[in-house]
Amino acid sequence: MIGLAFMIIGGIFSIIGAIGLVRFPDVYTRSHAQTVVNVGGICMVLLGVMAESFYSLSFVKAFFLVIFIFVTSPVGTHAITKAAYLSGVKPVAKRDEWKRLKK
Amino acid sequence: MIDYVIFLLVAGMFIIFVRFVKGPTIADRVLAGDTINSLVIGVIVLVGMYYKNDMFMDIAIVYAMISFLSTLAVSKYLMGRKMHERVER
Numbered sequence: 001m002i003g004l005a006f007m008i009i010g011g012i013f014s015i016i017g018a019i020g021l022v023r024f025p026d027v028y029t030r031s032h033a034q035t036v037v038n039v040g041g042i043c044m045v046l047l048g049v050m051a052e053s054f055y056s057l058s059f060v061k062a063f064f065l066v067i068f069i070f071v072t073s074p075v076g077t078h079a080i081t082k083a084a085y086l087s088g089v090k091p092v093a094k095r096d097e098w099k100r101l102k103k
Numbered sequence: 104m105i106d107y108v109i110f111l112l113v114a115g116m117f118i119i120f121v122r123f124v125k126g127p128t129i130a131d132r133v134l135a136g137d138t139i140n141s142l143v144i145g146v147i148v149l150v151g152m153y154y155k156n157d158m159f160m161d162i163a164i165v166y167a168m169i170s171f172l173s174t175l176a177v178s179k180y181l182m183g184r185k186m187h188e189r190v191e192r
Contacts, residue, residue, distance in 0.1 A: 011111030
């Protein structure tokens, strides 16, 4: 029962993140919404799967998947935003702290 | 009850697909594609819960690894290019 609650919360989080991904004005702010979908949505769904199938093999697989997504999601997002910054996408914010990356 | 959660995830996928189509730069499209990949991982896991089969979880793990590698490869490939300028003739 608690697993279903976790799953529904994860689905609502992924809907919220999807709306943010459409409505935000910039690449760098959309990466925030993407993290909401990854960590708040999919990791919550996987925690629900873990709580639903306790003491079995899929518990271990879901645990490894949660750890994997937790580690690799920020790495991918940083790679995408660094590529976008180095190739000249202008941020919406006025203050630009990373000018030294551009030489 | 799991089918409603699958419906929520697929609805999120359709909403993200708007950004995937009309993203102004390439980085938006890569970001939207990465998000759709992670939602597909959740849908695969939930379909495995629905059919009560453990094998779907292995497919989800391999899918997560391949999507992470593809994201890194595409962002490494796009790192030196001009994304935002229009082509002038």
